[in-house]
Amino acid sequence: MLRNVQFDEKILILHPAAQFGFVESLRLLIEKGANVDKLWTNDGTTPLHMTSQNGHVECERLLMEKGADVDKARTNDGATPLLVASENGQVECVRLLIEKGADVDKARPNDGTTPPHAASQNGHVECVLLLVANGADVKAKAKKYDTPRQVAKTAEIRQILLEADVRSPTNCWCARR
Known part of the structure; x- marks a missing residue:
């Protein structure tokens, strides 16, 4: 054919x-x-x-x-x-894209949305966990000045992002000197 x-x-x-x-x-x-x-x-x-x-x-x-x-x-x-997979909760696709070198913080230029924003906003807990475990910036701000935690759909995701922020090396006093 x-x-x-x-x-x-x-x-x-x-x-x-x-x-x-x-x-x-x-x-x-x-x-x-x-x-x-x-x-x-x-x-x-x-x-x-x-x-x-x-x-x-x-x-x-x-x-x-x-x-x-x-x-x-x-x-x-x-x-x-990666942003599209994160937005749609496709955990295994997110995992494979990360394994193949996709940038977990690559933002959409028109609004600054990153994969963690997309996963958080749409309530995809497993995607958020995977992105955070692979070093995603939980403090990244979209153009509306929203972080992934501010747009998170659920309290569980907000908690995951808060804990990741607290563990971040840039959050200790010695990193701010």
Whole structure:
């Protein structure tokens, strides 16, 4: 079937394969020359954004093995795959992106939202724990001057972020000298 498909048409097939988690279809399309970092024309989303948003960790792994860039990929509003995964509570995708070197503090340029902001605001406790355990800045301020703790959806998340802040090396008196 793909033998007669033009390259541009493969791109149109690549994004839905990533979105719906069709790992074997994704693999075949990549083998046939589809670009793993190709932008979806209307919003700047890449296949990696789609797999990260929808929790398709095997597709996410495949895309990264084939060269998808974990931090360079940004939607039109500046969201990275890690921010999208954090926002949607996709813990295993968050874990894999961090393992592959995603920046846990990379902010969306238009509003300063970081992955900890996105996970906190949407009540994703496990994502918050994972981000904090991997060194995320719990004091990062978005452009509205809100920290992840200020936008946290639950008391449990606020407590996690408070404890992480207290344990932070920049919170001891000797670091302020």
